[in-house]
Amino acid sequence: MxxxxxxxxxxxxxxxxxxxxxxxxxxxxxxxxxxxxxxxxxxxxxxxxxxxxxxxxxxxxxxxMTKPITSLALMTLVEEGHLHLDAPLSRFLPEFAAPQALIPGASHLDQVAPCAVPTLHQLLTHRSGLSYAFNPGLVPAEMAARDLTFAPRAGTLAEGCRRLAELPLAFAPGTRWEYSVGIDVIGRVIEVVTGQSLAEVFQQRIFDPLGMxxxxxxxxxxxxxxxxxxxxxxxxxxxxxxxxxxxxxxxxxxxxxxxxxxxxxxxxxxxxxxxxxxxxxxxxxxxxxxxxxxxxxxxxxxxxxxxxxxxxxxxxxxxxxxxxxxxxxxxxxxxxxxxxxxxxxxxxxxxxxxxxxxxxxxxxxxxxxxxxxxxxxxxxxxxxxxxxxxxxxxxxxxxx
The missing domain is CATH 3.40.710.10 (DD-peptidase/beta-lactamase superfamily)
Structure with a gap:
């Protein structure tokens, strides 16, 4: 048509x-x-x-609309064999090595249980247990209180990820879908793997080749x-x-x-x-x-x-x-x-x-x-x- x-x-x-x-x-x-x-x-x-x-x-x-570009940048690294999508996040960001998630029906942030480390695939598809400060729930409310927004002047990307790791996950990875800062964290993974800033990775791998x-x-x-x-x-x-x-x-x-x-x-x-x-x-x-x-x-x-x-x-x-x-x-x-x-x-x-x-x-x-x-x-x-x-x-x- x-x-x-x-x-x-x-x-x-x-x-x-x-x-x-x-x-x-x-x-x-x-x-x-x-x-x-x-x-x-x-x-x-x-x-x-x-x-x-x-x-x-x-x-x-x-x-x-930054998210699809970050996702594409990560997939260039997957194609080159630097990582795979089922890799645990802690392999790249050790601060996420021992996560805990809120138990179902929790009414306080300390009502948690140990859980699996979210995978890169779960981060990319919003099934990691991470959230956003504007979502309903205990973890989003605490993110808002701590100004964990990854906004342009909210510290560095590395600092934001370290602060995020101090909070429990909103749910055990893989059990739900919740729009989240997961792809911000993916951006930091890209920096760790490449040894470059996210801006440099985007410029070299996407923007320059496409004339953006x-x-x-x-x-x-x-x-x-x-x-x-x-x-x-x-x-x-x-x-x-x-x-x-x-x-x-x-x-x-x-x-x-x-x-x-x-x-x-x-x-x-x-x-x-x-x-x-x-x-x-x-x-x-x-x-x-x-x-x-x-x-x-x-x-x-x-x-x-x-x-x-x-x-x-x-x-x-x-x-x-x-x-x-x-x-x-x-x-x-x-x-x-x-x-x-x-x-x-x-x-x-x-x-x-x-x-x-x-x-x-x-x-x-x-x-x-x-x-x-x-x-x-x-x-x-x-x-x-x-x-x-x-x-x-x-x-x-x-x-x-």
Whole structure:
């Protein structure tokens, strides 16, 4: 099937409605089919105060769309025989050598029992027992109290992992699915194995080969005047994925180009630290769609985009937030995999591989129709709108 250009024009009207409603300050959408650009649109503002337009070269915070890139970097090391996915985390980070997990029904952090060391595979697929500070539960609450967020200025990646190891796991590895900082920890494993910083690994193994010159952990000097402002509809914490907006300004300022922690980060977060442009991210997504494009083999790319869970995410009893639906959707190495679009309730193809970020960014690869779609905006939290599901429906509605 090919994309009908007249039907794709609906995307522009949809995007304008979000801008007119002051839900998004600005956004862009890029769609490729068979590697050829078939649609691009950018509208609204990247900064309300200066009225600077949201353009094709606007630089955004990728947040969790960093995770698939970190996962790809680890798989290059797997291909080279430096490690294997069932290796215990403690082989690389000794601080995780004697973990304990909360017992089922625990009401205090000291109600724990010894458990197995999580494997790299469990970290990659969010089954390690680690969590996020914004999730419900005892461990997330303690993470929030200790500011264990792997935010840009939250110490170094090595320090964050050492502090994380002081806490119990939220559950025994392998028994549940819970969105977590596991891929931040994978970033540290990559550093230990290579003897390089995560930034150096990304540059050499992914960014340079793919021509991703606008992506990195730091907003470069030549990007500062193109860096978008981050907004939130929430009156409180913009990173509270479980909160709901109240009356008032729908676009409250969170972080702008001046003084942003992304100008001089100390923590190279493999789970959420990258900034970049829409064309750069499309290069990464297209490399995956094309079978690794030499970064990894075609077989390894296909392995990454398969479901690595025994069923869908919902079957593993998650109580956490996720960037995707949980019913009818599995999880691969670095992203979600559609198993049954009918059960998920979102139009799509079996095998769609995707993920999103805290600031409502989103990408997906459709292997059935050879599509790559990337959407950029800067509104946190991503749970504030149904934009991702709507965009998938719009694109599917143009397949004729």
């Amino acid at each position: 090919t994309l009908d250009k007249d039907r794709l024009e609906r995307v522009r009207g949809w995007a304008q409605r979000y801008v007119d409603a002051r839900t998004f300050a600005g956004l862009s959408v890029l769609i490729l089919q068979d590697g050829d650009e078939v649609f691009f649109d950018a509208r609204g503002l990247r900064d309300l105060e200066s009225e600077a337009p949201f353009e094709r070269d606007t630089v955004v915070r990728l947040y969790s 010159s606008e992506t990195g952990f730091v907003v470069a000097e030549n990007q500062a005047d193109r860096f978008a402002t981050l907004y939130t509809p929430l009156p409180g914490d913009a990173m509270d994925l479980n909160a709901t907006a109240t009356e008032g300004d729908s676009l409250r300022f969170v972080d702008g180009p001046s003084g942003s922690p992304f100008l001089d980060p100390t923590c190279l977060s493999g789970g959420g630290g990258l900034v970049g442009t829409i064309d750069d991210y499309a290069r990464f997504a297209e490399a995956m769609r094309r079978g690794g494009q030499g970064i990894v083999s075609r077989a390894t790319a296909a392995f990454m985009m398969r479901n690595h869970l025994p069923g869908d995410i919902a079957a593993l009893g998650p109580s956490s937030f996720a960037e995707q639906p949980m019913r009818g959707v599995g999880f691969g190495i670095g992203g979600a995999v559609v198993l049954n679009a009918g059960i998920s309730g979102v139009p799509g193809s079996v095998g769609d591989f995707s993920w999103g970020g805290m600031a409502s960014t989103f990408f997906w690869i459709d292997p059935v129709h050879d599509l790559t779609t990337v959407m950029f905006t800067q509104l946190s939290p991503s749970s504030a709108t149904p934009a991702r599901a709507e965009l998938k429906a719009l694109v599917h509605g143009a397949l004729m």
